[in-house]
Structures are given as structure tokens and as C-alpha cells.
Amino acid sequence: MSAATGVPVVTVEGLTLGYGGAPVQRDLSFSVPRGSVFVVMGGSGCGKSTLLRGMVGLLPPLAGRVLYGETSFWDAGPDGREALSRAFGVLFQGGALWSSLTLAENVALPMREYTALSPGEVQDLAAYKLALVGLAGAEDRYPAEVSGGMRKRAGLARAIALDPRLVYLDEPSAGLDPVTARHIDDLVLGLREALDITFVVVTHELASILAIGNDGIFLDGGTGTAIASGSPKELLESSRDPRVLRFLTRGEWRGEGSPPKEERS
Amino acid sequence: MHRTDRKRTVGAPGASGEALDAERLRCGPPENGEVRVELRGPWTLDRPLPSLGPVEAALARGGVERLRVTDGGLGEWDSSVLVYIEDIEAMAAERGALVDTGALPRGIRTLLELARSARGRPIERVEQPRPPLLVRVGDRAVWAWRGAVDGLEFGGEVAAAVWRFVRGRARYRRSDLLLAIQQCGAGALPIVSLLNFLVGLILGFVAATQLREWGAEIFVANLVGIGMVRALAAVVTGVTMAGRTGASFAAQLGTMQVNEEIDALRTFGIPPAEFLVLPRMMALGLMMPLLALYAVVVGLLGGAVVGISLLHFTLAEYAHQTYRALDLTDLGVGIFSAAVFGVLVALAGCYKGLRCGRSAAAVGEATTSAVVIGIVSIVVAMAFITWGCNILGI
Numbered sequence: 001m002s003a004a005t006g007v008p009v010v011t012v013e014g015l016t017l018g019y020g021g022a023p024v025q026r027d028l029s030f031s032v033p034r035g036s037v038f039v040v041m042g043g044s045g046c047g048k049s050t051l052l053r054g055m056v057g058l059l060p061p062l063a064g065r066v067l068y069g070e071t072s073f074w075d076a077g078p079d080g081r082e083a084l085s086r087a088f089g090v091l092f093q094g095g096a097l098w099s100s101l102t103l104a105e106n107v108a109l110p111m112r113e114y115t116a117l118s119p120g121e122v123q124d125l126a127a128y129k130l131a132l133v134g135l136a137g138a139e140d141r142y143p144a145e146v147s148g149g150m151r152k153r154a155g156l157a158r159a160i161a162l163d164p165r166l167v168y169l170d171e172p173s174a175g176l177d178p179v180t181a182r183h184i185d186d187l188v189l190g191l192r193e194a195l196d197i198t199f200v201v202v203t204h205e206l207a208s209i210l211a212i213g214n215d216g217i218f219l220d221g222g223t224g225t226a227i228a229s230g231s232p233k234e235l236l237e238s239s240r241d242p243r244v245l246r247f248l249t250r251g252e253w254r255g256e257g258s259p260p261k262e263e264r265s
Numbered sequence: 266m267h268r269t270d271r272k273r274t275v276g277a278p279g280a281s282g283e284a285l286d287a288e289r290l291r292c293g294p295p296e297n298g299e300v301r302v303e304l305r306g307p308w309t310l311d312r313p314l315p316s317l318g319p320v321e322a323a324l325a326r327g328g329v330e331r332l333r334v335t336d337g338g339l340g341e342w343d344s345s346v347l348v349y350i351e352d353i354e355a356m357a358a359e360r361g362a363l364v365d366t367g368a369l370p371r372g373i374r375t376l377l378e379l380a381r382s383a384r385g386r387p388i389e390r391v392e393q394p395r396p397p398l399l400v401r402v403g404d405r406a407v408w409a410w411r412g413a414v415d416g417l418e419f420g421g422e423v424a425a426a427v428w429r430f431v432r433g434r435a436r437y438r439r440s441d442l443l444l445a446i447q448q449c450g451a452g453a454l455p456i457v458s459l460l461n462f463l464v465g466l467i468l469g470f471v472a473a474t475q476l477r478e479w480g481a482e483i484f485v486a487n488l489v490g491i492g493m494v495r496a497l498a499a500v501v502t503g504v505t506m507a508g509r510t511g512a513s514f515a516a517q518l519g520t521m522q523v524n525e526e527i528d529a530l531r532t533f534g535i536p537p538a539e540f541l542v543l544p545r546m547m548a549l550g551l552m553m554p555l556l557a558l559y560a561v562v563v564g565l566l567g568g569a570v571v572g573i574s575l576l577h578f579t580l581a582e583y584a585h586q587t588y589r590a591l592d593l594t595d596l597g598v599g600i601f602s603a604a605v606f607g608v609l610v611a612l613a614g615c616y617k618g619l620r621c622g623r624s625a626a627a628v629g630e631a632t633t634s635a636v637v638i639g640i641v642s643i644v645v646a647m648a649f650i651t652w653g654c655n656i657l658g659i
């Protein structure tokens with residue numbers, strides 16, 4: 001089913017998530033293979049961020065499990081969860097940089113908490129991570145003083161601060177101009193290549209989905225379930241579900257059968 | 266939905282209006298089941314729409330199958346012509362007649378089509394109907410219960426954070442603590458001075474007018490002294506800080522919640538209770554006693570102003586009487602109360618901020634209720650402290 005092969009980094013089993021007892025997404029099951037860029041697709045408000053919150057430990061599930069390796073995240077105690085959290089980084093939708101800290105301090109804070117490095121080394125490492133995402137020279141700026149794209153990139157630098165094997169990105173390129181969005185996509189691919197990071201990317205940006213995704217799941221808001229899974233390109237080629245096709249062809253596809261020829265590329 | 270209403274109000278001008286209408290709208294009699302509606306001249310929002318009366322009259326004659334809306338020399342037009350055509354369509358639909366807009370300018374047709382396709386799309390979320398009373402009462406109870414549990418949970422988190430602090434393991438930034446101390450210390454001095462001076466003054470004045478009748482003016486010093494030192498300085502300062510610092514804590518943390526900054530802390534395993542609540546709570550818990558001490562001095566000064574200017578004591582007399590009236594226990598109670606109030610105000614602000622919803626409006630609500638909870642808890646705590654002192658005979 002999935003394009004990339006490899007051991008699953010994270011596996012979701014029968015996960016039901018919601019707020020106040022009312023489910024938003026029901027019975028999700030999938031696994032994210034090591035080394036893949038796994039995209040969580042779906043229209044606005046279908047529950048993509050909700051799924052992400054359930055996977056990173058911010059929203060206890062109504063049912064089901066999230067497995068990191070063999071360990072069930074939500075069944076591990078608070079200490080176990082904290083230890084598991086160390087294995088992944090998260091970039092939130094708006095960047096979620098701590099506004100009272102400079103970009104460098106944002107990246108440095110987790111390092112200071114969890115590494116044995118000296119303050120000087122932490123500072124060097126933070127500067128290096130910022131340089132990695134193209135923010136050399138902006139270390140001492142505050143989040144309010146940089147553009148939205150720079151905030152997202154700084155958020156990405158913070159997400160990889162502790163060298164995690166798995167990084168979650170929530171809408172990394174939403175709200176950015178096409179060039180900046182493309183830059184973020186390139187960054188994701190580059191980091192995957194260079195640091196062997198597995199990415200779980202929540203997005204509804206079609207260009208991004210097709211450019212970086214090599215596996216994924218498609219959530220439907222109407223039914224509150226996953227309606228397709230697999231590589232986005234393959235889904236575009238072979239899916240029979242009108243909701244998936246309409247999404248992947250920006251609503252061009254209206255009829256039965258295959259999507260229109262000109263949309264395939 | 267309100268088409269008929271508008272038809273009545275807009276289409277009810279006098280004779281001149283009707284003449285104007287006729288220039289812009291021509292509605293022929295039915296021919297072979299077809300009515301021609303011709304739109305002419307300018308159709309812009311700055312003039313009233315013609316009455317739908319003629320069209321309605323034509324339809325009312327019966328046997329009309331089609332309405333042809335055509336361009337009979339249409340001038341400048343804007344969305345007014347679109348709503349008018351939609352009104353015609355609605356009216357025709359009621360009578361089972363079709364409307365043909367094919368002969369209208371292309372722009373109008375496109376816009377009509379766009380609106381039509383957008384209307385056809387279902388709205389994603391429908392308003393829930395109001396549940397019955399019993400359900401609402403139940404919801405309320407569950408909600409209150411959850412709130413209580415949640416409050417306890419927060420209390421537990423803070424207690425754990427304090428415990429880690431005691432063992433020297435708490436994760437927070439010293440600079441945050443210093444910033445909070447500065448914010449709720451020096452920054453609050455002017456307003457604390459003003460309020461406590463006035464309270465001292467008012468207390469002295471009220472006492473003076475009463476005690477003068479008994480020739481016991483000198484006891485103004487006792488009343489102002491004990492009142493300010495034991496309770497009022499702490500309460501007035503606490504209420505001021507609830508409005509000033511408690512609100513600001515709630516707004517800060519609420520904004521962080523909206524920006525998912527709190528979530529980011531959690532995913533790094535840094536408890537917000539340690540990183541955010543602890544420094545603020547310590548800052549206010551430390552600064553409130555100092556502020557209250559300062560407030561006592563200012564309040565006593567307020568009383569002294571009354572004693573000197575109204576009752577003609579010398580400063581030395583007044584000060585001596587104050588000194589005789591007070592003992593250290595009073596001051597101890599006042600300072601202790603102030604520290605408790607500081608912690609309560611900080612906790613109320615932080616709690617409301619951390620539990621804030623994810624919108625700007627929610628930050629406003631969080632701020633408001635932080636102030637309310639802060640003030641209420643000050644008063645309740647004051648009652649408990651007074652009760653406790655009574656039991657202990659202090």
C-alpha cells in the first residue's frame with residue numbers, strides 16, 4: 001500500500017479523537033514507515049490538526065492507541081510519555097514560537113533542558129540549526145519581528161533541536177507565498193535526506209502534497225473517517241473515490257472514472 | 266426570505282416614483298403563456314428599486330409558464346439588478362413559472378449563476394437546536410463538575426511545580442521571574458499609592474466625623490491604624506493587583522495558548538505550571554507583602570492628613586497614638602494576608618490564561634474572569650483568615 005518501505009516509526013490503531021466526548025475522526029489506523037514523508041490530507045476542519053494533537057500527546061484519544069515502536073504512547077505513564085516525546089519534534093500551525101524569547105533562545109531552550117551541553121555549545125548549536133533552515137543572522141530577533149515564513153522556519157529549527165527521528169509539521173506552507181512555500185518543501189526533503197528524519201505533514205496544500213508526500217492518509221470531514229490511504233500520486237492515478245479525486249484535482253474532477261488528463265503530471 | 270417585505274417597502278413610492286419605475290421596468294401582458302420583462306436605464310444601488318407589482322400582477326393573471334427577462338436598453342448596473350432578478354425568480358417559482366435570463370448581458374448571467382451555485386452548497390455546520398431544560402441542567406452540572414476537577418488538577422500541577430522548586434529542580438527562567446517581579450512591583454507603585462492614600466483619608470474622615478461627637482477624636486489614629494494594617498492595605502492592594510497583574514497574566518498566557526505556545530512547551534515535556542505559573546506566582550507572592558507594607562505607610566499618611574488638618578493634632582501626637590494602637594501581630598496578619606492574596610491573584614490569572622480558548626475573544630473572557638475570580642478569592646480568603654485569627658485569638 002505504501003510507497004516507501006521500512007519499519008513503522010509510529011503506528012496508529014483504531015484511533016478515535018474528539019473534543020468533549022464528541023468524535024471528530026473515528027477509528028483511524030495507519031502506520032508511518034521510517035524515512036517517509038507521510039501526508040495527512042483533507043479539507044479544512046476535517047480533523048487533521050486534531051489527529052496530530054492525538055499523536056503528539058496533546059489530546060487524549062477517545063479510543064485506540066498510538067504506538068511509537070512497540071510502546072503505546074497513551075498507556076505509558078507521564079514519565080514514559082515525556083521520554084517518548086523526546087523522540088519527535090513538532091512544528092505547529094502558526095510556528096508557535098515562544099514570543100518572549102528570541103529565535104535562538106527558542107531553539108536553545110529544549111537543548112538546555114535535555115542536553116548536557118554547556119551554554120556556549122547550546123548557543124552554537126542553536127545558531128547552526130537556524131542556519132540549517134536559512135535563518136543565519138536572525139538569531140537575536142524576536143518572533144514578532146520576523147515574517148510568517150521565517151517564523152515557520154524557526155519553528156522547524158526548534159522542532160529538530162533535539163535531533164528527533166520523527167518530525168510532525170502542521171500546515172508548514174499554508175499562508176505562505178508560493179516561493180516561500182516551495183522553500184519549506186525543499187527544506188523538508190533536504191532534512192529527510194541529510195538527517196534521515198521521518199516526517200508526518202498535515203496539509204491541504206495540493207502542490208506540497210504532490211511534491212513531498214510519498215505516503216499518506218486522506219481524512220474526510222463529512223463522515224469523520226479516513227477514506228483513502230497511500231501515496232498521493234498513486235491516489236491521483238488510481239483512486240475511485242470522488243471526494244479524494246475532487247480534492248487532488250482542485251475540484252476539477254466531477255464525473256465518474258479517471259480524473260481529467262490535463263491534471264495528471 | 267424577506268423578499269415580500271422588501272417588495273412592499275421599496276415598491277411603495279408615490280406617483281413620481283411609479284413614473285420612474287415605468288422608465289426602468291416594462292412588463293408586457295402574457296402572450297402564449299410568456300411574459301416579457303424589460304429592464305431599461307440605470308440600475309444602481311443609489312436609487313430605490315422599482316416595485317415588483319407589475320410583474321406580480323402579470324403572474325397573478327394565471328396561465329404564465331415563462332418569464333423572459335430581457336435587456337431593453339439597460340444602462341449602468343450593479344448588484345441591485347441581481348437581487349431584483351432573484352426576487353422575480355422567487356416569485357415565479359412560487360407560481361411554478363420558469364424564468365429565462367438568457368437575453369441579459371453576460372456579466373449579469375455569470376453573477377446570477379455564481380450566486381446560485383454557492384446557494385446550492387450545503388452550509389457545513391448547522392446550529393444545534395436548543396436542548397430541553399433537563400438536558401441543559403444536566404449539561405450545566407457536568408460542566409461544573411468538570412470545572413471543579415480541572416481546577417483541582419491545576420492545583421496539583423502547581424503543587425508539583427512548587428515541590429520541584431523546593432528541591433531546586435524546577436524548570437523556569439530566572440529572567441521571567443525578574444520580569445514578573447518588576448511588572449508587579451515597581452510598576453504598581455503609583456496606583457497602589459493613590460488608592461491606599463485615598464482609602465486612609467476616607468477612613469480617617471469617616472472616623473473623625475463620628476468620633477468627634479464623643480470627643481474621642483484621637484481614636485481616629487487607632488481606627489485608621491488597625492484598619493489599614495490588619496486588612497485594608499492588603500485587600501486594596503490585592504484588588505488593585507487582581508485588576509492589574511492578574512489580568513495581565515491571564516492575557517499573556519491566554520495569548521500564548523491561542524498561539525499554541527503552551528502546546529509547544531508541553532510537547533517538549535516542559536510543564537507550563539513550572540515554566541509559566543511558578544515565576545509569576547512567586548513574583549506576586551513575594552511582591553505583595555512588600556507592596557502591602559508600603560500601602561500601610563501610605564494609608565497611615567492618609568489618615569494623618571485628616572488628623573492634622575481636620576482634627577488639629579500634631580504629627581507627633583498622631584504618630585504616637587498610632588504606634589500605641591498597633592502591635593506586630595496586626596502587621597503580621599496584614600503581611601501574611603497580602604502574600605496569600607498575591608498567590609491567589611497569580612493563580613487565578615494563570616489558570617484562566619492556561620484554560621483560555623483559541624480565539625481573541627476567549628483571551629478577553631479569560632482576562633475578565635481572572636479579575637473576577639481574583640477579587641472573589643481575595644474576599645473569601647480574607648474571611649477565612651479573619652475566622653482563623655479569631656480561633657487562634659490573634
Ligand SMILES: Nc1ncnc2c1ncn2[C@@H]1O[C@H](COP(=O)(O)OP(=O)(O)O)[C@@H](O)[C@H]1O
Pocket residue numbers: 019024042043044045046047048049050051
Ligand atoms: N479545542 C476544540 N474544541 C472543540 N472543537 C474543536 C477544537 N479544536 C478543533 N475543534 C473542531 O474539530 C474539528 C477539526 O478541527 P481541526 O483538527 O483543527 O481541523 P483541520 O483539519 O483544519 O486541522 C473542527 O470542526 C473544529 O471545529
Ligand SMILES: [Mg+2]
Pocket residue numbers: 048049050093170171
Ligand atoms: Mg489544522
